[in-house]
Amino acid sequence: MLELRHLNKTFSPSVVPVKDLSLSVKRGEFLTLLGPSGCGKSTVLRMIAGLEQPTKGQVLIQGDDVTHKPPGDRNISMVFQSYALYPHMTVADNIASALKLRKIPEEEVRQRLREVSNFLGLEALMERKPSKLSGGQRQRVAVARALVRRPSVFLLDEPLSNLDALLRENVRAELKQLFESQQAPVVYVTHDQTEAMTLSTKVAVLNDGNLQQLDAPHQIYAFQIRKRFPIQEQRV
Structure with a gap:
């Protein structure tokens, strides 16, 4: 299991991309961090990977506190946007x-x-x-x-963003099938709502460094629909 406890990242007094983030990802779960550019999702991924040091908080993998361990000692695999x-x-x-x-x-x-x-x-x-x-x-x-x-944890940072729309749809289906066969927790970063709803077992919606919602994809979708089209109560 992957667990984040009260994770914070401060670059300067006016730049705080991650604010008191706590969540967990169990074996077999696929968590998507969803939000606009600059919301803190890639910073979270980099802190899990050990590429960025948290200002406060802890990163635990299978109960082991890896917050201050270098990337090579965390048994994490990461797929980058550029494939590297x-x-x-x-x-x-x-x-x-x-x-x-x-x-x-x-x-x-x-x-x-x-x-x-x-x-x-x-x-x-x-x-x-x-x-x-x-x-x-x-x-x-x-x-x-x-x-x-x-690895103990898979991290994917917008791996489909460089593909055209048709290929992205095909590869998305492949990824879903692939990671359903794996047991390690997956954390996936995207700004694409379709990817989040299609791939995930749960979605964390981030905005301005804050966790706004954490739920199953269909619950996230239903909440967004209610938010956009509120049902007016009928007066008798």
Whole structure:
């Protein structure tokens, strides 16, 4: 389980992107942080990953306080908006790079590569460079690199934003199926309400650093509808 306790981030007295955020994500849950640009959602993700230090509060993974641990000691996999693939490496080497850094035995590396390439349909692409891949294929490679580590938590920062509308819809369906088969908690950042409602088991709505609502997607949707079109009471 991932747990955030009273998380705060202050850059200056006038810039406070995250204000007293507390929430948890259990095994098998897919949480989307939804909100406009500048609402604090990417800052939250970076604090979970260890790329940004909280001003106050705690980040716990499986009950272990990792607030002050470096990113490499948190057993977290992150998929970035840009995919962050090494252009000089093949698909196979990109996927295996995190395992080799952790000095995983070579035979286990090969086994994990076979499993993840088969799972994501990448077998025919393993010797290609990123420049020879389509946007959807690059996105799939970035997800494969995250999966192969077998992390305690998955983090995804607007991974579909660089895809065109049709491809984004197709990849969204793939991601939903993929992460339904995983047990690790998922935290997904987007400003796209359709993505949030389609992918998530629960949604956290952020605005100006504050958590405004945390609920199941259909409850979030119903609340927004009532907010836009309030039902007037009839007077008898």
